[in-house]
Amino acid sequence: MLPLHPPIQQPVEGPYDRELCDNLRPPDWRNPRPREPYHLLVIGAGPAGLVAARRAAALGAKVALIERRLLGGGSLNYGSVPSKTLIRSSRLYAEMRDAANFGVTPPENIRVDFAMAMERMRRIRTRISRVDSAARLAAEGIDVFFGTARFTSGDAVDVDGASLRFKKAMVATGSRSRLPSIPGLAEAGYLTNETVFDLTALPASLLVIGGGPLGCELAQAFCRFGSRTVITHDVPLFLPKEERDAAQMVAEALARDGVEIHLNTKAVNVRVEGGKKCIETLNDGNVATISVDQILTGIGRVPAVDELDLEAAGVAYDAETGIRIDDFLRTTNRRIYAAGDVCLEHQFTDAADAAARIVVQNALFLGRKRVSALTIPWCTYTDPEIAHVGIYVKEARERGIPVMTYTVPMHDVDRAIADGEEDGFVKIHVRQGTDTILGATVVARHAGEMINGISLAMVAGIGLRTVARVIHTYPTQAEAIRKAAHACTRTRLSPFAAWLMRKWVNR
């Protein structure tokens, strides 16, 4: 059997990881006898795999679900869920730290109990795992196999010696951390998002190599917990994919919390000295050394395409971009589809979920749903959060689309002022001369919640002027969206119409 995920390999003494194992990888699990051929065989039981398997089974299909490690995938076990629980603890700390500003006297010594915060994370992860347990999936009629799947032909896979034939298959093996090739890093030891949640003691100091979303989220959280935290990023821009104002605002928020950010800085080698990891960095020719207790690498994800023997099934792939798919999520083998991080540019749980639904439709029910038609929002859960949906202005301009952006700073929103959460803005991009929403960026404490209203409007084809007619509860932070919509309505008034209205009221 392959090495297991660390929480199982090195179980923390306590009930939560044991229950997690019982749910997501029961020690006494026996793979079922294959019922051949499967209508849908799903490789990988992360968000995409679980959705596809459940949906297909509910619709009466014969479904096999194969998982190499833990049901739930990266999102539940070492991604979205555990990071958000830690972020919650870190936000609470920040609120207590700032409590005096709100007229509340905090205790003299606010102490972070890191071990307790991590235990809470494990408890919550385990709790959420109950709905996705192997036993439940089996009860829903899904044949759950634990083991490594390898294609043996265009219509069959081998799972640890058992051969499973399929009519249609979906590969949803996800992604894994991309490890930087820095001399000495492996010898010195490092954490990735797959191991950082196994920590039980707070490192006194932490270097995050790479300024990606998860790296930034965890850097801020660990800094608030009390680690001296440094981010090095080898490009000159912080969160380079985001709008500059958004990234700048988050960079300042991290700096306020005490995170040291070194942009345009490359880690060139690592050595261990006196129990510390010493990282030599290079910035425009200047060499410096950063000395820390732990290193976290957060420089992106690579699709998990190894060990699948995709060649045997005639499925084309690229080590960097993953499995090659068409707009219907079909691979180069027409029987085989893919969904999630293994093939998508947008490596998010919600995108994986949506793609899996498309696959079920297209693979089993002659659907012609296109992945390009999806409106995918995403959010980086720093404090404040950055959420985005649709097109970026730069993309639109590259395509020759004239764009008008309606901007409302959160400091113009009464509820944000009342909440003391004024850092941020709502920017809604529309096609100039119309009210068609092309995209939006929200920076706000609850940007991830706020963006949903805009996504809804985009998917439903609702223009920004119609959004202006929607009464938003007052006072809420989402009122920023209504304000942007009203600004759009105002500028839509032509000079002639404005003149007519003035004439009318002054008649």
Next chain:
Amino acid sequence: MRGTSRSSPARAAAEPSDDALLDRLQRAAFDYFLQTVNPRNGLIADTTRDGAPSSIAVVGFALSAYPIGVEHGWIERADAVERSLAVLRFFSDSDQSGSPDSTGYRGFYFHFLDMRSGTRAWLSEVSLIDTGFLMAGVLTAAAYFGAETPAETELRRLADALYRRVDWRWAQRDGSAVMHGWKPECGFLHYGWEGYSEAILLYVLGLGSPTHPLTEQSFRAWTVTYQWENLYGYDFLYAGPLFIHQFSHAWIDFRGIRDSFMREKDCDYFENSRRATCVQREYATRNPRSFKSYGPDCWGLSAGEGPSAPPRLVAGRRQAFYGYAARGVPYGPDDGTIAGSSVLSSLVFAPEIALPALRNLVARGPTDAGDLVRSSGFNPTVGEAGPTGWISQGAFGLDQGMIVLMIENYRSGLLWRLGRSNPHLRSGLRRAGFRGGWL
């Protein structure tokens, strides 16, 4: 003269007219270039502080200021020519090898130079934008000093050669947008220019070069990062700090000429800067972080020096202070510091709001010399430094240069006239897609 004074009747008698006030402030700023020059090589110090190196951008402002001094009778024409010649000869003969202690490379120059030797200071980078400011000054001098005397002929010859020597194309990344800078130690600095900025001057100069021009693609690659936003009721090409909306306008008269972006938006860069000025006033009126003194007549977030004080609580919020920084609206950074000279540089765009602000700042200053306007920055929120709060000490060359040039554009439009007459600028603007108006 435009604008009115809003001061109390009691002080009104003692107050100079707008024209007299501007003349005084402009003259005082002009004197900076006389006081901080090394007459041997014509280099000008970056600031009045001890040990300050020369900044090539400030030299560009000095070259642009001398003609103004001649027009106002503050220096003799021969003196101005001599000062200009000294620095043009210096750059002409300078070490262009790009070695770590040279003066420049491929026609560009290190951002900071030693005042005496003229070689690289502070391990600075070969700076594109600062070479741009220098070249704007070089071309301004050549356009103004048009007499057929041996000295002025030499001046024009050197200026032309310096401009022609700049290898703009070399600094284009993959044939598209222009890089920020270059260092002998590590090559190009990989900061691209993203979003609207003062680099518009750089592109116009680079596109207009008869010898090593940027490709037209470079300007498109840059402007594709523009954001046209509606903020506080104003539609404008967004950039936070005021200086971005001002620097290129010192030399280029953007009134009535439009590139394809501005045609699409039915605006021009001059009108855009007017709106950006109004946005600043709106922000200061809202004053979201409740800084002291901000208001309709106290605004101007731009590049400048602020306090480097430890963080403190301001209106229920832990406020950091950023020292020298490019401050902007509405997202900051903002630590309560106003760059007073940015108000003077707004005169051409929005005199109806800039003059009252100017009067307010002059009235508030510790003396009647316009300290708050001429200093690089002041911060009333950091109050323990004195009754008017923290004030940056000494003077910064960039601020003084902008004060001299922009007041002149407000009073006479001299720099714009010289710019309009310059065939390289005209060609650069046309290649960037500008049409209409005086072009």
